[in-house]
Amino acid sequence: MRRRELNERSPVRLLESSLHGGVGGGNIAAVIARHGVGKTAFLVGVALDDLMRGRKVLHVSLEESSERVRSFYDEVFSDLAHERELEDVWKVRLEMERNRRIHCYLGDTFTVRKLRETIQFLRDHGDFHPVAIMLDGFPFDETTPEEIDEIRAIVKDIDAELWMTAVTHRESDADESGYPEPLTHVADKLDVILQMAHDTKAVHITLLKDHDNPNVSDLRLALDPTTMLLKKE
Amino acid sequence: MISDLTKVRNIGISAHIDSGKTTLSERILFYTQRIRKIHDVKGKDGVGATMDSMELERERGITIASAATYCEWDSHHINIIDTPGHVDFTIEVERSLRVLDGAVLVLCAVAGVQSQSLTVDRQMRRYKVPRLAFVNKCDRSGANPYRVTEELKDKLKLNAVMMQLPIGLEADHVGVVDLVQMKAFYFEGENGEIIREGAIPDNMLEAAEEKRTELIEAASMFNDELLEAALEETVTSEQIHAAVRRGVLELGLTPVFCGSAYKNKGVQPLLDAVVRYLPNPTDIENVALNLEKGEEEFAVKVDPNEPLIALAFKLDEGRFGQLTYLRIYQGTLNKGDTIYNTRLNRDVRVGRLVRMHSDEMEDIDGTSAGDIVALFGIDCGTGDTFTSNRNAFAMSSMHVPEPVIHIAIKAKDRKAEANLAKALARFAKEDPTFRSHVDPESAETIVSGMGELHLDVYIERMKREYKAEVETGKPQVAYREAISRRADFNYTHKKQTGGSGQYGRVAGYMEPYDGGEFEFLNEIRGGAIPTEYIPAVEKGFQAAMEKGKMIGFPVTGLRVCINDGAAHAVDSSDMAFKSAGRGAFVEVYGKCKPQILEPIMRVAVEGPGEFQGAFVRSVMQRRGVIVGTTESEGFVRVDADVPLSEMFGYSTDLRSSTQGKAEYTMEFVKYAPVPAEVSEELIKKYRQDGES
Numbered sequence: 001m002r003r004r005e006l007n008e009r010s011p012v013r014l015l016e017s018s019l020h021g022g023v024g025g026g027n028i029a030a031v032i033a034r035h036g037v038g039k040t041a042f043l044v045g046v047a048l049d050d051l052m053r054g055r056k057v058l059h060v061s062l063e064e065s066s067e068r069v070r071s072f073y074d075e076v077f078s079d080l081a082h083e084r085e086l087e088d089v090w091k092v093r094l095e096m097e098r099n100r101r102i103h104c105y106l107g108d109t110f111t112v113r114k115l116r117e118t119i120q121f122l123r124d125h126g127d128f129h130p131v132a133i134m135l136d137g138f139p140f141d142e143t144t145p146e147e148i149d150e151i152r153a154i155v156k157d158i159d160a161e162l163w164m165t166a167v168t169h170r171e172s173d174a175d176e177s178g179y180p181e182p183l184t185h186v187a188d189k190l191d192v193i194l195q196m197a198h199d200t201k202a203v204h205i206t207l208l209k210d211h212d213n214p215n216v217s218d219l220r221l222a223l224d225p226t227t228m229l230l231k232k233e
Numbered sequence: 234m235i236s237d238l239t240k241v242r243n244i245g246i247s248a249h250i251d252s253g254k255t256t257l258s259e260r261i262l263f264y265t266q267r268i269r270k271i272h273d274v275k276g277k278d279g280v281g282a283t284m285d286s287m288e289l290e291r292e293r294g295i296t297i298a299s300a301a302t303y304c305e306w307d308s309h310h311i312n313i314i315d316t317p318g319h320v321d322f323t324i325e326v327e328r329s330l331r332v333l334d335g336a337v338l339v340l341c342a343v344a345g346v347q348s349q350s351l352t353v354d355r356q357m358r359r360y361k362v363p364r365l366a367f368v369n370k371c372d373r374s375g376a377n378p379y380r381v382t383e384e385l386k387d388k389l390k391l392n393a394v395m396m397q398l399p400i401g402l403e404a405d406h407v408g409v410v411d412l413v414q415m416k417a418f419y420f421e422g423e424n425g426e427i428i429r430e431g432a433i434p435d436n437m438l439e440a441a442e443e444k445r446t447e448l449i450e451a452a453s454m455f456n457d458e459l460l461e462a463a464l465e466e467t468v469t470s471e472q473i474h475a476a477v478r479r480g481v482l483e484l485g486l487t488p489v490f491c492g493s494a495y496k497n498k499g500v501q502p503l504l505d506a507v508v509r510y511l512p513n514p515t516d517i518e519n520v521a522l523n524l525e526k527g528e529e530e531f532a533v534k535v536d537p538n539e540p541l542i543a544l545a546f547k548l549d550e551g552r553f554g555q556l557t558y559l560r561i562y563q564g565t566l567n568k569g570d571t572i573y574n575t576r577l578n579r580d581v582r583v584g585r586l587v588r589m590h591s592d593e594m595e596d597i598d599g600t601s602a603g604d605i606v607a608l609f610g611i612d613c614g615t616g617d618t619f620t621s622n623r624n625a626f627a628m629s630s631m632h633v634p635e636p637v638i639h640i641a642i643k644a645k646d647r648k649a650e651a652n653l654a655k656a657l658a659r660f661a662k663e664d665p666t667f668r669s670h671v672d673p674e675s676a677e678t679i680v681s682g683m684g685e686l687h688l689d690v691y692i693e694r695m696k697r698e699y700k701a702e703v704e705t706g707k708p709q710v711a712y713r714e715a716i717s718r719r720a721d722f723n724y725t726h727k728k729q730t731g732g733s734g735q736y737g738r739v740a741g742y743m744e745p746y747d748g749g750e751f752e753f754l755n756e757i758r759g760g761a762i763p764t765e766y767i768p769a770v771e772k773g774f775q776a777a778m779e780k781g782k783m784i785g786f787p788v789t790g791l792r793v794c795i796n797d798g799a800a801h802a803v804d805s806s807d808m809a810f811k812s813a814g815r816g817a818f819v820e821v822y823g824k825c826k827p828q829i830l831e832p833i834m835r836v837a838v839e840g841p842g843e844f845q846g847a848f849v850r851s852v853m854q855r856r857g858v859i860v861g862t863t864e865s866e867g868f869v870r871v872d873a874d875v876p877l878s879e880m881f882g883y884s885t886d887l888r889s890s891t892q893g894k895a896e897y898t899m900e901f902v903k904y905a906p907v908p909a910e911v912s913e914e915l916i917k918k919y920r921q922d923g924e925s
Contacts, residue, residue, distance in 0.1 A: 065388065066861025066872055094858075094905070097874075102861035106387040109864055118862075125849050126859070 015194075015207075015221075023192050025131070025159035027211075028152060030140075032166040032180060033196035038203055038225060039165040040064070042196060043134045044076045045228030046163055050132050051096045058122065058130040058160075059102045062110045062137035066102045069136075073100065076228060083229070101128060110138075112150045119158060132161040140166045141182035148189040168195075179208060198225060238535060239513045241603045242311045243332065243560070245362070247353050248339035253369045257339055257494040258302075258313060263424065264501055265304035265311070301547070301558050301589050301605050306504045312605040330360040331628075332546045332560040332605065335481075335511030337503065338366045342376035342402075342491065346384040347839060347896070354389045363481045363512055365488050366391075367503055371399045372406045372493040382489050387865060391487040392480075394451040395444050397502065398437060399491045409492060409499050410437060412445045413473050418502065425497025451486060452476035474509055481510045514603030519562055521618075524575060524625040533563040537601035540564050541572060541621035544628040545613050548663045557608045558589070562628065564621060566606070567599030572619040575627050581619070585609040614662050636668055636681035637832035637877055637901050640688050641706035643677065652701035653678070659699075660691055667691060681711060683901065685881070710878040711832060712915070713904055714781030714788045716825035719744035723797070724817035726809055736804035737762075737813035739770055739795050743821050746792035751775065754794040762798040762810070769807040770795060773814020782822050783829055783912075784919040789904075793818075829912050830904040832877040835860075838887065839870040840895025847890045855879035856908070874902060 023029045033039050040061075047057040061069050077096065081089045103118055115135075122128035133155065155162045168180045179187040180195070187193065193209035202222040223229065248254040303312045314333060330336075336357060340350060357364055366385060368378040378399055385393035397409040400417060408419035410433050417437075419429040433441050449468060453460040456476035462468045480486025490506055492499015515535045521542055522528040533542055541564030549556045559566070566572070570583045587594040589607045600606050613619075618627040644650035657669045657680070667687070669680045682688045685708055695701040723740040739762065746752050753771045762770070771793075778788040798813075836857065838848045842864065848871040852859060857875035880899065887895055907915065 065390065066863050066870075068390075070860055097858055097860065101859060104861065104863040106863060106865040107383060114864070121846065121849075125846055126853065 015205075023161045023163070024211075025161060026152070026156040027191040028148070028155065028162045028164065028189070029192035029194065030164045030166055030183060030190050031194045031196060032168050032183060032208075034168055037196045037198050038228065039167075039196060040069075040072055040136055041076055041225075041228050042203070042205075042223075043136055043163055043165060044072050045223075047100070047132065047134050048073070048076060048080065048096070051099050052092065054095065054099065055131045056099045056128055057101075057132045057134065058119065058128075059100065059134040060110075060115065060118070060136065061102070061104045062106075062135075062139070064104065064136070065106065066104045069102045069104065080229065101126070101130070112147055112154070115151070116154050119154065123158075129158065130160050132163065135162060135164045138164050138166070140164075140186065143186060145186050145189050148186050152189070203228070238515050238603045240309045241513050242309060242507055242511055243314070243334045243514065243603070243605055244311060244507055244511055245314045245330065245333040245336040246339060247330075247336050247357070248350070253341065253494050254339045257337075257367065257369060257500065260425075260494045260497065260500045261313065261504060262302065262304055264426065264504065265306050301607070303588055303605070307508050309508045310604075311504075311507065314605070330357060330362055332544065333360075333362055334514055334517045335507070336362050336364045337507065338364050338487075340366060340368050340381050340385075341373075342368045342370045342378050342381055342493075343373050345377075345381045346388045350389070354391075358484075361484060363484055365481070365490065365503070365506055365510060366393060367499075368489060368491040369494055371402055371491050371498065372404065372496045374403050376402045376406070378402075378489070378491040384865070385487060385489065388863075392451060392485055393487045393489050394448050395491075396448065396477075396488045396506070397490050397492075397499070398441055398444060400434065400437070406493055406496065406498060409490075409502065410434075410441050411502065412441060412448050413470050415441065415445065420498045420501075425500070428501060449473065452480060455480040455483065455485060478510045482512050482516055519628070521562065522627045524627055528627075533602075535602045536563065537565045539602070540624055541566055541570075541619065542624075542626050542628070543572070543619045545611075545615060545617045545619065548613075548615055549607075555610055556587075556589070557611045557613060558605065559608060559619065560605050561600060561602050563602050565599060565601040568597075570621070572621060573623045574613050574617050574619055575625055576617045577613065580623075581611050581613070583608060583611075615665055635711070636666055636683060637711050637834075638684060638688065639679050639681045639709040639711055640692075641672075641675070641677040641679050641709075642692065642703040643705075645702040645704060649701045649703065652699040653695060653703060656695045656699035656701050660694070677706070684899070708881065710876075712784060712786040712907075713830040714783050714786055714827050715790045715830055715906075716743065716745055716788070716822070716827050718826050720821050720824035722817040722821035724813060724820050725799075726813035726816050728809075734801075734804040735806065735809035735812065736799075736801035737766070737770075737806075737809040738799040739810070739813045739817050740797035741793065741795035741817075743818070743825055744792050744794075745825075746790050750789050750791070751778065752792040754792065756794055756796040757798065758796075762795070762800055763805075766800065766805065766807060766810040767795075769810040770798075770814040773811040773816075774818050776811070777815045777818035781827065782819065783827055784915050786829070788822075788827075789830070828906045829915055831907045831911075832901055833874050833903050833905050834877050834880060834899040835872065835902045836875045836880070836883075836897055836899045837870060837872050838895060838897040839868065840891055842867050842869045844891045844895055845869045845871070848895065851883070851887060851890065855883070856911075875899075876905075876907070877901075 031039050031042055047059060050057050059069060077093060081092070101122060105114065151162065166183055168182070179193060183190065183193065187209065190209065191211050195206045195208050197204050203225050205221040205223065246254050246258055301312060301314050303310065305311065338350070338354065338357070340346060368381045370376060371378060382393050382395050385391045396412055398412065399406060400408040400410060400419070408417060410417050415433060417431045417433050419431060421427045421429055449459065449463050452473055453463050453476060456472065456479055459468065459472045459476040462472050477486060477488055481488065488506065488510060490499060490503050492503065494500055519533050520530045521533050523531060541561070543559045543561045543566060545557050545559055547558040549558065566583065566586065568583055568586045571580050572583060573580055585608070586597050586599065587607050587609065588597050594607070597606065620626050644653045657678070660667045661669060666683050667680070669678060671677070672679050680688060680691065682691070688708070692703060692705060695703055719742055721742045725738040726735060728735040741756070753774065755767050774793050778791060781788045836852065838852070840848070845862070848869070849859065852871060852873040852875060855875050856879050857873040859871060859873045861872045863870045883897065887897060
C-alpha cells in the first residue's frame with residue numbers, strides 16, 4: 001500500500017471532515033480519557049498522520065522517557081506498516097524519525113516558558129518548524145485559563161496545531177456544561193475536545209466540542225486499539 | 234560441594250565507571266574476610282584493588298574483564314562477578330548478566346543516574362536480572378541519595394524504595410537508619426568493621442517514620458499478609474523482608490540502600506540485603522536448547538543429580554595459565570570427570586577445578602548446579618556449553634553483534650610478530666566481538682571490534698601481556714554492501730586453453746534477503762546442473778560476496794536462487810562452476826542497485842542543561858538524527874542515532890565544547906544505507922586507492 005492510501009484511512013481524515021475544517025493551525029485540541037485507554041497511542045496516531053505526509057511534529061511528554069515515547073511510535077508505526085503492507089517501510093521510517101522530535105520533561109520540570117524556549121530552540125538550532133505539537137501528560141487539574149492562553153499564544157505564533165491529553169476520573173463524567181473534569185474550568189479555552197473510551201473490541205471516539213459550533217456533529221469513531229486506525233468494517 | 238542451594242547467591246555489581254564499584258567489591262571482600270587489607274583503585278600503595286586483576290585496569294582505574302570471585306557472608310556462599318562499566322565492553326556486561334541471578338546497581342550519590350546507568354539497566358531488563366540499588370559516595374560533597382532514588386523512578390522507571398536513610402551526608406556521613414528495624418547503625422573502627430547499633434537520632438525520627446510508611450506501602454503490593462498487618466499496625470520485620478524479596482524477584486521493586494564504600498559505611502547491611510532479597514539459583518528459571526531436536530527449549534533443573542549442563546562464560550589467561558569460568562546450571566562437576574563440549578563435539582577431562590578469588594585461587598574437588606567455578610587448561614571458546622553423557626544441549630545462544638570498526642596493525646619487529654599471533658588467537662577466544670584477519674591484498678593484519686576504546690584496550694594488552702608492540706593505522710568503519718532489488722542472471726563461464734577446458738553455465742536471480750547474511754536456493758529441475766556441482770556454485774557466490782563491487786566491503790543480506798544452467802561432460806568441474814558463480818555475481822551485482830551500509834550508533838549525550846544547544850549542534854554536524862531530548866532538574870540528555878564514521882574524535886570535541894562537564898555513551902544499533910553524497914565519496918576514494 002502506498003503512503004497516500006494509508007493516510008486516507010487515518011481517523012484524522014474523518015475527524016477533519018466532521019470538524020469544521022479540522023483543528024487548524026494555532027488551535028488547541030484536547031483528548032480526554034481514563035487511564036489506560038490509549039491517549040498516548042492516539043496522539044502518536046495523529047502525529048504519524050502528519051509525519052507520513054512529510055510534515056514535522058514535536059512530541060512533548062511530561063510523563064514518559066524519550067525511549068518509551070519512541071517505542072510507542074515504533075509500535076504504532078510497525079503495526080500500521082504491517083497491517084497496511086506499506087512499501088519502502090525502511091525509508092518511510094527514517095523520514096518519519098527525521099521529521100519527529102521528542103522532548104521529555106521529567107520530574108515536574110515542565111513550564112510553559114520552557115515549551116516556548118524548546119520550540120524557539122528547535123527553530124534556531126535545527127531549522128525545525130513543526131506543524132503540530134503533541135503535549136502528553138499536561139496537568140489540567142493544576143492549570144489556569146491564563147496558562148492555556150499563554151500556550152495558545154505560542155502555537156498561534158508558529159501556526160501549529162496543538163494536541164493535548166487529559167486524564168478523567170470515573171466519578172466525574174460531565175458537569176452541566178457537558179465537559180468532564182478536569183477540563184471544565186478551561187473548556188472554553190479549548191477549540192476541540194474529544195473523548196475516548198474503550199470496550200473489549202475497540203476504542204470509541206466521541207466529539208464533545210467543535211470550535212464555536214453549537215451543533216457538534218454526532219461523530220462516533222471506532223478505532224483498532226493497536227493501530228489507532230479506523231476499524232475495518 | 235554445595236549442600237544447600239538456597240544459601241548460594243550469584244551476583245553482579247554493575248554500574249557507571251566512576252560510581253565506585255571496584256571500591257565496593259574490595260570492601261565486600263574485606264568484610265567477608267577474603268582479603269586482609271584494603272587497597273583502593275589507583276591506590277597510593279601501588280597495589281590497586283583486588284578485583285581489577287589486569288595491570289592495565291589498575292593503571293586506568295577502570296575494570297575491563299569481569300573476574301569472578303567468591304566470598305561467604307552469614308553462612309551464605311556468594312559468587313561475585315565484577316562487570317565492566319564502559320559501554321564499549323557491553324559484550325562482557327551482557328555475558329556476565331547471563332550467568333547472574335541478581336545484581337547490585339551501584340549509583341553515585343552526586344551524579345545519580347547517568348547515561349551509562351541507563352544502558353546497564355536496559356541490559357538487566359533484557360536478561361530479567363532482579364536488582365538492588367546501592368547509592369554510594371554519600372560522603373562526597375553534593376551527595377543526595379533522596380534525589381538519586383527519585384531519578385531511579387523517573388529515568389529508569391524502577392519502583393525504587395528507600396530501605397535506609399543516611400545519617401549525615403557529605404563529610405558528616407557516619408551511618409544509616411534501617412527503616413525495617415527502625416534502628417540506627419554506625420560504622421566505626423579503622424575500617425568500619427565495628428557496627429554500633431543505636432536509636433534513631435531525634436531529628437530524623439519523623440522522616441524515618443514517613444519513609445517507612447512508603448516502604449511498607451510499596452512492599453505490601455507483593456504480600457497480602459503485610460498489607461493486612463499494615464492495616465492492623467502489627468507489621469513485623471519478617472513480613473517486610475518477605476514482601477520485599479517477593480517484589481525483587483518479580484522485578485517489581487528495587488530496594489535502595491546507601492552508604493560510602495570508600496569511607497566504609499553501609500557495606501555490611503548491603504551484604505545482608507544481598508543474602509536476604511536477591512534470588513538463589515533455585516528461584517530463577519533458565520532454559521537450555523536441545524540441539525538434537527532443532528534447538529527446542531527446555532527448562533534446566535537446578536539439581537545435582539541431573540545430567541550436567543555448564544556454560545563457559547569467560548576465558549582468562551592469567552599468571553596461573555589458562556582459566557575457563559563455568560556456570561553450572563544443572564548436575565554435578567567433579568575433578569577427574571570427562572565432560573563434553575557441545576560446540577566442538579569433543580570430550581574434555583577435568584584435571585583441576587578451582588574457585589577463584591580475584592587472582593588467587595583454591596583447589597576444590599567438585600561442585601554442583603548453581604555454582605560458578607573455573608577449570609584449568611581447557612581448550613574452548615566463550616559461550617561453549619559442557620555436558621555429561623555427550624548430551625547435545627546448549628545454553629541459549631548469546632547475542633553477538635558484528636564488529637563495527639577495523640584497525641590495521643603491524644608488529645614492530647620480528648619478535649613482536651610471533652607474540653602478536655599468540656595474542657590475537659587468545660583475544661578472539663576470550664571475546665567474540667574481537668576478531669582479526671589478514672587482508673589478502675595489503676597483507677596487513679586487521680583487527681575488528683565494537684569501538685575505538687575496545688580496540689585500544691586490546692592493543693595495550695598486546696603490549697603489556699604479550700610484549701607485542703604494534704603500529705596502528707587509522708580506524709576504519711566496517712561498511713557493508715547490500716543490494717536493494719532483484720535481478721536475473723544467466724552467466725556462462727568458458728575457458729579454452731591447451732588441455733581440458735572449463736565450462737559452466739548458471740542462471741537464476743539475486744534479491745535482497747532480510748533474514749540474515751546469505752541464503753542460497755537451488756530450484757533446478759531436471760538436472761540442468763549435476764547436483765555435485767551445486768555446492769561449488771554456492772561457494773562461488775560466497776567468495777564474491779566477501780568483496781563487494783562498490784567499495785570492496787562484504788556484501789550482506791543476499792539471497793541467490795539458481796533455476797537453470799548447463800554443464801559439459803568433459804570440461805565441467807567444481808572449479809568451473811565456482812568461477813561461474815563468481816562471474817554471475819559480478820555480472821548481475823550492478824543491476825541489483827547495490828548500496829553502501831554503515832554502522833549507526835545510538836549516542837546519548839548528557840550534561841548540564843545549558844549545553845543543550847552544544848549537544849544538538851554536535852550531533853547534527855555529524856549527520857545525526859535526534860531521537861529524543863530529556864530534561865530533568867538542570868540536566869539534559871540528548872539521544873541521537875549517529876553514523877559511526879562521524880564519531881571519531883567526538884569525546885575530544887565534546888570535552889572542549891562543554892569544559893568537560895558532559896559525557897556520552899554509544900552503542901551499535903543497526904546498519905543503514907549511507908546518503909548518496911557520502912556513497913559517491915566512498916566510491917571515489919576506493920577507486921583512487923585501487924589505482925595508487
